[in-house]
Amino acid sequence: MNKAAPQPLYLDNRENNTFRFILNELKPKGKIFTPFNIISIPVIITGLIIMYIRFTQGIGSVTNLSQEVPWGLWIGFDVVTGVAFAGGAYVLVFMVYILNLEKYRPIVRVTVLNGFLAYLFYSAALLLDLGRPLNIINVIIGNNFGVSSVLFLVGWHFLLYMLALLLEFSPAIAEWLNARKAHKFLSGLTLAAVIFGITLSVLHQSGIGALFLMAKDKIHPLWYNSYMPLMFVVSSVFGGISMVILEGSISSKVFEYQLDKDHHKQHDSILHGLSKICAVGMFVYFFMQILVFVHQQNMPYLFSPMGYWFMLELLGFVLLPMLMFFQSYRTHNIGMIKVASVLTLLGIVLNRMNISIIAFQYDAAMRYVPTWQEFIVTFTIIFIEIWVLRWIITRMPVLRKSPDWAKSNH
Amino acid sequence: MKKIDRRFFLKAMGVTAATLAVGTSKTIASDPAQEVGDLPELKGILFDATKCKGCHGCEYDCAWEHGLTEPDVIDEDEHRKTDHTRRTVVNKYNTSKGKVFVKTQCMNCNDPACGTACLTEAMYKTKDGSVIWREDKCMGCRYCMVSCPFEMPKFEYHSTNPKIQKCDMCYHLQQQGEMPACAYNCPNEALYFGTRRELILEANKRIAENPDLYYPHIYGEHEAGGSSWMYISPVPFEELGFNTKIQNKSYPALTKGFISSIAPVDILLPATLLGIYEATKKPKSGTHEKEELS
Ligand code: SF4
Ligand code: SF4
Ligand code: SF4
Numbered sequence: 001m002n003k004a005a006p007q008p009l010y011l012d013n014r015e016n017n018t019f020r021f022i023l024n025e026l027k028p029k030g031k032i033f034t035p036f037n038i039i040s041i042p043v044i045i046t047g048l049i050i051m052y053i054r055f056t057q058g059i060g061s062v063t064n065l066s067q068e069v070p071w072g073l074w075i076g077f078d079v080v081t082g083v084a085f086a087g088g089a090y091v092l093v094f095m096v097y098i099l100n101l102e103k104y105r106p107i108v109r110v111t112v113l114n115g116f117l118a119y120l121f122y123s124a125a126l127l128l129d130l131g132r133p134l135n136i137i138n139v140i141i142g143n144n145f146g147v148s149s150v151l152f153l154v155g156w157h158f159l160l161y162m163l164a165l166l167l168e169f170s171p172a173i174a175e176w177l178n179a180r181k182a183h184k185f186l187s188g189l190t191l192a193a194v195i196f197g198i199t200l201s202v203l204h205q206s207g208i209g210a211l212f213l214m215a216k217d218k219i220h221p222l223w224y225n226s227y228m229p230l231m232f233v234v235s236s237v238f239g240g241i242s243m244v245i246l247e248g249s250i251s252s253k254v255f256e257y258q259l260d261k262d263h264h265k266q267h268d269s270i271l272h273g274l275s276k277i278c279a280v281g282m283f284v285y286f287f288m289q290i291l292v293f294v295h296q297q298n299m300p301y302l303f304s305p306m307g308y309w310f311m312l313e314l315l316g317f318v319l320l321p322m323l324m325f326f327q328s329y330r331t332h333n334i335g336m337i338k339v340a341s342v343l344t345l346l347g348i349v350l351n352r353m354n355i356s357i358i359a360f361q362y363d364a365a366m367r368y369v370p371t372w373q374e375f376i377v378t379f380t381i382i383f384i385e386i387w388v389l390r391w392i393i394t395r396m397p398v399l400r401k402s403p404d405w406a407k408s409n410h
Numbered sequence: 411m412k413k414i415d416r417r418f419f420l421k422a423m424g425v426t427a428a429t430l431a432v433g434t435s436k437t438i439a440s441d442p443a444q445e446v447g448d449l450p451e452l453k454g455i456l457f458d459a460t461k462c463k464g465c466h467g468c469e470y471d472c473a474w475e476h477g478l479t480e481p482d483v484i485d486e487d488e489h490r491k492t493d494h495t496r497r498t499v500v501n502k503y504n505t506s507k508g509k510v511f512v513k514t515q516c517m518n519c520n521d522p523a524c525g526t527a528c529l530t531e532a533m534y535k536t537k538d539g540s541v542i543w544r545e546d547k548c549m550g551c552r553y554c555m556v557s558c559p560f561e562m563p564k565f566e567y568h569s570t571n572p573k574i575q576k577c578d579m580c581y582h583l584q585q586q587g588e589m590p591a592c593a594y595n596c597p598n599e600a601l602y603f604g605t606r607r608e609l610i611l612e613a614n615k616r617i618a619e620n621p622d623l624y625y626p627h628i629y630g631e632h633e634a635g636g637s638s639w640m641y642i643s644p645v646p647f648e649e650l651g652f653n654t655k656i657q658n659k660s661y662p663a664l665t666k667g668f669i670s671s672i673a674p675v676d677i678l679l680p681a682t683l684l685g686i687y688e689a690t691k692k693p694k695s696g697t698h699e700k701e702e703l704s
Binding site: 055056057058059060061063065066067068070071094097098099100129130131132133134135136138139145146148149150151152153155191194195196198199202203206207210211212213214215216217218226229 | 491493494523526527528529530531532546547548549550551552553555556557559561564565566567568569570571572653655656657661662664665667668669672675676679680683684686687690691
C-alpha cells in the first residue's frame with residue numbers, strides 16, 4: 001500500500017463526504033413494486049400493530065401461551081430453530097479461515113452477513129417475548145449473574161457471538177465506505193473473531209439444547225435425552241449448511257447482476273462440496289439418534305401417534321435427505337442437492353418445534369396452537385430481515401468482488 | 411514439522427470433544443447443593459392429608475395475604491390448578507380410603523429448578539427455605555416455568571408488567587418472625603410449620619404411631635431433591651394426583667454436567683482452532699502456490 005498519503009488530512013476531508021455518501025445510499029434502489037414488496041409491506045404493517053398491542057395489553061392478548069406452555073412460536077421457531085439455521089456462519093468461517101479451504105471463500109461473506117442479521121432479529125423476537133424486557137439490563141450490567149443458569153450462558157455467548165460476527169463482516173462495511181485504514185485494522189481482527197466466534201457458537205448451539213434438560217418430565221421420551229446439547233450442535237452443522245445452500249441458490253438468482261461470469265461453475269462446485277458435509281453430518285446425527293433410541297429403550301413408544309411422528313421426522317427428514325445428499329454428491333446432481341437441503345431444513349424445524357412445543361407437555365389437556373398474530377409477527381421479523389439484507393447486498397461488496405485496494409489486506 | 415503439529419492438534423481436539431461429551435452425559439454427578447439444601451435450619455410446612463377437612467380456608471388466607479382475588483364458589487369435583495390469581499388450591503380426590511383433600515402450591519424445593527433456571531436470580535432460594543421471586547430482577551423470560559417439574563411458577567399473561575405468582579412460604583411474614591398465613595390460620599392443624607428436620611421427625615412419628623392410618627411415605631422428603639413443603643397421606647400419592655414422574659435427584663443436577671463443560675470448551679477450543687489454523691496455513695508468499703506438504 002502506498003504510505004505516502006497524508007492520512008489525517010485525508011480522513012478529515014472524507015468525513016463530510018462519507019456523511020453525504022451514506023445519506024445517498026439510504027435512498028431505495030431498484031423497483032418498489034416487486035412481488036416480494038407487495039406481500040411483505042402489509043404483513044410488516046400488521047405485525048407492527050400487533051407488537052404495539054403486545055406492549056400495551058400484555059403478551060396474552062396476542063398469543064396462545066398458557067401456564068402449561070410458556071414458550072411458543074416466538075421462542076420455538078424464531079429463536080430455537082433460527083439459531084440452528086444460522087449455524088452456517090460458524091461452519092463456513094471454520095472451513096475458510098481455519099482449514100483454509102479457499103474454494104468456499106466467495107460465499108463466506110454473505111453467510112456471515114446472514115448469520116449476523118439472523119441473530120440480530122432473533123434477539124428482537126426474544127425481546128418481544130420477555131414479559132419484563134427492561135430488566136434484561138440486570139444480566140448485561142452484571143447486577144445479577146445467574147451463572148448456574150443455562151439461559152444465562154446461552155445469552156452471553158449469543159451476545160458475544162453477535163459481536164464476533166459483526167467483526168467478521170466489518171471489512172465489507174469498510175470497503176463500502178472506502179475506509180482503507182479501518183479496513184486494514186478490521187481485517188487484522190478477523191482471525192481472532194473467527195476463533196472466538198466458533199467457540200461461542202459451539203457453546204450456544206449446544207446450550208439451546210441444554211435449555212430443555214430440566215424439562216425432563218415434560219418432553220416426550222422419544223425426544224428428551226441427556227445428549228440433546230451434542231445433538232443440537234451436530235444438527236446445527238448440517239442445518240446451517242442447508243440454509244447456506246438454499247440461500248445461495250436464491251440470492252444468486254435475485255442478485256445475478258452482482259456476480260461475475262465464472263460464478264455459476266464455481267457455485268456448483270461449492271454446493272457439491274457442501275452436500276458432502278451435510279451428508280456426513282447427518283450420518284453422525286442419525287447414528288446418535290439410533291444409539292439414544294436403543295440406549296433409552298424407546299421401542300415401546302414407537303407404535304403410537306407420537307412414535308409415528310418421530311419416525312416421520314427421523315426417516316423422512318433426516319435419513320431421506322441424507323441419502324439424497326450422498327447420492328447427489330456421487331452423481332453431481334445440483335437439483336437434488338437443493339431439494340435435499342429444503343427437506344433438511346424442514347427436518348430441523350420439525351425437530352426444534354417438537355422439542356420446544358409439540359412434544360413439550362405432550363399429555364397436557366390443552367394443546368398449544370399459535371394464534372395468527374404470532375405467525376404474522378414471526379413473518380414480520382423475517383421480512384424486515386430480508387429487507388435489511390437486500391439493502392446491504394445491493395450496496396456493500398458482499399456477493400460482488402471486493403474493490404482492488406482491499407485485496408492485499410486479506 | 412507440520413505433520414507433528416497436526417497430530418498434536420488433532421489430539422487436543424479429541425480432548426476437547428471428550429470433555430464436551432463427558433460433560434454433557436455426566437448428569438448423575440453427585441450434587442453438593444443438595445447437601446446444602448438439606449441443612450436442618452431450612453423451614454418447611456408439613457401437610458397432613460388425614461387432617462385436612464377441605465374448608466378451603468387457606469385459599470382465602472393466601473389470597474388476602476398476597477393481595478390476590480378471593481376464590482370464587484368452589485366446585486368440589488373439579489381438580490383445579492394454581493394460576494396467576496391463586497397461589498394455592500385444595501382439591502378433593504376420591505380414593506380407595508374415601509375422599510381425601512390435598513393442598514397444592516409451589517414445593518419450595520431445596521435445590522429448585524426454577525432458581526437454577528433463572529438467569530437474573532430473580533427466583534432465589536433463601537437460607538430460611540423460601541424460594542422467593544424478586545420483582546426488580548425478573549425479566550419475564552418464563553424459563554423458570556419451562557424448568558419447574560411441578561409447573562408452579564405462574565405468569566400474568568395479560569399484564570404489561572407481569573409478575574410471577576407462586577407460594578414463597580410467606581417470606582415477608584417469616585421475616586417478621588411470623589408464620590405463613592395458611593399454616594397459622596388452618597383450623598384443623600393440617601398444616602404444621604417448622605424446620606425441615608422437625609417436620610421429618612414429626613411425620614415419621616405420626617406414621618409410626620398410626621400405621622393403619624398413614625401410607626408410609628413422606629412426599630417431598632426426597633422428591634426432586636427434597637422440598638420445604640412435605641406431605642403425608644392415608645393413600646399412595648398417585649391416588650391424589652401427584653406427579654409420579656418426579657425423580658428423587660434434584661432437577662438442577664440435570665444441567666450441572668453441561669454447565670461444568672463450558673469453561674473447558676471455552677479454553678480448549680480456541681487453542682485447538684488456532685493450532686489447526688497454523689497447521690493448515692499456506693506459506694505467506696504467493697497464496698496461489700499449491701501446498702507442497704503432504
Ligand atoms: S416447585 Fe417449582 S417453582 Fe416451586 S421451588 Fe420447586 S422448582 Fe421452584
Ligand atoms: S421469568 Fe423471571 S423469575 Fe422466571 S426465569 Fe425468567 S427472569 Fe427468572
Ligand atoms: S405459605 Fe403463604 S404463599 Fe404459600 S400457600 Fe400458604 S399463604 Fe400462600
